[in-house]
Amino acid sequence: MSISSSNKAPVFDARHFRDALSQFATGVTIITTRLEDDTFLGLTASSFNSVSLNPPLVLWSLAQTANSLPVFTGNSHYVINILAADQAELANRFARPSKNRFAGVDFTLSPTGLPILSGVAAWFECHNRSRYPEGDHVIFVGEVESCDVSPQEPLVFHGGRFMASKLR
Template sequence: MSISSSRPSSAISSSSASDTRHFRDALSQFATGVTIITTRLDNGTFIGLTASSFNSVSLDPPLVLWSLNQAANSLPVFTGNSHYVINVLSASQTELANKFARPGKNRFDGVEFTLSPTGLPILKDVAAWFECHNRSRYPEGDHVIFVGEVENCDVCPQEPLVFHGGRFLSSKP
């Protein structure tokens, strides 16, 4: 069996910025869901961030993963906390995804949510949510991979928000 493409393949070298851009462009062709990961600081302040690096790992035990850049200001909080919630965004939540993707003092201003069994934010109108015990972390390259053991979850089936080609997409107007 032979696989061909309309363009010749190019080798990727991590030594130049243009190759990094090419790698990012190639990655952007993989459509993924969009999540907001939430947790709480020791002083009770909620924090959250937009992430599209979410995936299932195992059904038994129930495990999921996501990753965070090692340069992120919130990395010490997520590595040090025992729990976090992964909120899977619905198609109507593009504005919310953008809000939690930008730097800001309090991303939760004006955001509706309820609290999980461990007191963490579950955002209103999400397609699904997973409350996870922070089981393990693996530094790899410029990111840390978080593996969470799902302790609680729920689903509200609806069209998901999707990230593809460097932008958020949905079939909703």
């Protein structure tokens, strides 16, 4: 069986594609890092996945139009915070434009001095191993250097809204 190498134009519009993607439930993360002036940067992302156990690799993606792209592309490390079910307000806060998203937010510092948000279900501190521009996003592959878990219900994004996973 051969696979055609030609690329066909999609037979659907962007809204239809987005609606179809929204049927896949995903966890919700906030990716955090530190700027050169020692201020912190964070953003909400639902594009997170494991890649490899050995070495420990994870991935996430960021729009090429994001103002924070140069920071995440240039920084050596970042933390992926997996949000708990009661953190939808935090997800919204880090998804909206704001001068200081960290104002009033509880966090501790990772081994390399990056913010780990309090109350998260898990976190992964990653070395920025590689980046791949694909379509309108950049895929970041991080090599996990440290992580921790606090077993609790995760925050889930499905059908354009946040919800608890109801796993238990």
